[in-house]
Amino acid sequence: MNIAIDGPAGAGKSTIAKLAAKELSFIYVDTGAMYRAIALFMLNNKVDVESDDALQAALNKIDIVIAHEDGAQQVYLNGENVSQTIRKEEVGNMASKVATKGPVREKLLDLQRGLAASHDVIMDGRDIGTNILPKAELKIYLTASSDVRAERRYKELAEKGETPDIAKIKEDIEARDYQDMHREIAPLKQAEDAVLIDSSYMTIDEVVEKIVGLAKSI
C-alpha cells in the first residue's frame, strides 16, 4: 500500500508521516531529503545550477542511497551519511531551486517509485500524489497557514537557542511556497483525489490519528 502526503514546507509532513508510518508499520520516505542531498552537492562544489551543462555534469557525479536504520531514513550522498547536514536552511532553499530543474527530478523519479514498488510506504513531498504515485491508495494534502508555519519554525529555532526573526521566517516560507507551486515541472498542488487536512489548529496526534484512520478504512 502507498500513502502520498504532499503539502508546503513546514506543514508538519515529516513529523506526522514518521508517526503514522510507525503506527501502520510502513516505511517512511522523505523525498525532500533527496532534493536536499542534491542541493548539498551543488553548494559544496559551487556548481552553477543555471548552466544546463554544469548541472548535468554534477548530476552524473551524484549517487544517492536511501537506507532505513532503526526505522529512521538515512540519506547517503556518494557514500557519506548527510542526513543531518541537509537540514540547514540554505540547503532547503537550494533544494527548492534545484527542484525546478527537469534533469534533477528525472534522476529522483526511479528512486522514489522503486521504493514505493517494493515496500508499504508513506512518502512525503510536493508531487507524490500528482506525479510520482498517481495510483497511491491514499493521498493527503497537508497544509497550514503561513503564520502558523512560521510560528512553529520560530519555536523550533528558539528551542535550539537561536534568536530568529519571525518576519524573515514567514517571508522565506512564502517565497519557498511560491517557488514550489509555480514551477513548470511537477509543481506543488493538491491532487484531485487527495484528502485536504489543514493542521493550523490541530495537534500532531490529531492529524496522525486522522491519517491512520483513513488508511485503516481502505
Ligand code: DC
Ligand atoms: O520538504 P523539504 O523542505 O525537505 O523539501 C525541500 C525542497 O525540495 C522543497 O522546497 C521542494 C523540493 N521538493 C520537491 O520539489 N518535490 C518533492 N517531492 C520533495 C521536495
